Amino acid sequence: MTFINYAAREINCKIVYYGPGLCGKTTNLQWIYDKTNPQAKGKLISLATETDRTLFFDFLPLDLGTVKGFKTRFHLYTVPGQVFYDASRKLILKGVDGVVFVADSQEPRMDSNIESLQNLEKNLKEQGYDLNTIPYVLQFNKRDLPTALPVEDMYRQLNYKGEPTFEAVAMNGTGVFDTLKAVAKLVLTELKKK
């Protein structure tokens, strides 16, 4: 839920990067962190093990200009992707304003993409949200890999409601900011409606 601080004239929004294990959620955040003006960002907090498992979440506060005189501050989170960590995912979804689903383009991970998307839908519902109405963007990551499935196949299997969709290679930043801009725009549009 968007938090508006009238005294500080600041709007705080929460964006969650969701997706299966090792699909590139943390890599997205890392790229955003590396390429953002130091004055516009906070610390990137990452709880991960040496094998790259995100144990709980990554968190990155980010300033994205002003809306009607209010500073907009986006809090970016990732969830642990492994199927076992469902309890953490549910917790992190609390108070979410927008979701980016990062899909792994590799053919052997398609089942995991589908499971993760279904899990997102279910966990949102449990928190009282609806994937049909929440600002939502889909990203096909790892497009550079030789085992990547054709975009049309992925779209057919993962498109939920005609959401904005981006091809990405998070390792070199391709599509990372396009994805972020798209979800931020949807969140702000939603905010203006309220």
Place this chain on the structure above:
Amino acid sequence: MEITCKQCSATYRVNVQLPLTGPVRVACPSCGKQKTLRPVAAEPAGAGSAAPAPRPSGRRRNAVIADEPRPFREFLVAELSKLGFEPHVFETGDKALERVRETGAELVILNVYLRGKLGVEISEEIKADPDLKHSKVVLIGALFRANRFRANPTNLYGADEYIEEQIPAVEFHRIVRKLFPSVSDHEEPEPREYDEAKRLARLILSDIIIYNAEKVERGIREGTFFELLRAEIEDGRNYYESRVPFKVRQRTEFFHETLQHFVEMKREEVLGPRRAEA
């Protein structure tokens, strides 16, 4: 006889004559871990006199329910039938006790307050009767403004368990399985449930592989896959068991089969068909 290996979680069958007359040593075909099967020690004379005769497979267990006619009683009948019991329903305590004595019912569910003899009195009588030592008793508590006054009962009058009317089916099944660990779910799973279990097993394996690529590679080459990834496999199995209904797990071994299939396929890929067979 079927054994699950503690080291690699593989399930294998051994051909032994039961009951065992002496210790028998068996080895897991997957990881070689040895295990000694010992005959069950005989109970001291008199100790098992009230134990029921072994239940022929397929026969449904007898259950007696003493409760007033209400939807909750129907719920108990339906759920017990799913769990392989043959429930008999009575409204009064005396009739219920008569039936328990006649049939030696293995499970007796009693409303605390019954017409005639009270449920708590019947519970005490059953527990005091050496011939009914094997009968498990569950009391149904009466609720008074459940959300205002709520305390766990301190005296169960000898009963083994206590339930209340709002109990969800899953919780009721858990209690019955606690009392009868070998109880099976007689409801046939739907094809969809089998498919979901298979898919979940594949997903868990896919996560294990992608997060442990190096260990997987080494485990396949050295034949130590199950040893190297023991912790991950254990986590995966626990998650699988938490998500897949008991009735599906009881009839299938999808998680284990998925792992086995992957190891065999990968060994052939890495070592070639001949060496993989060796």
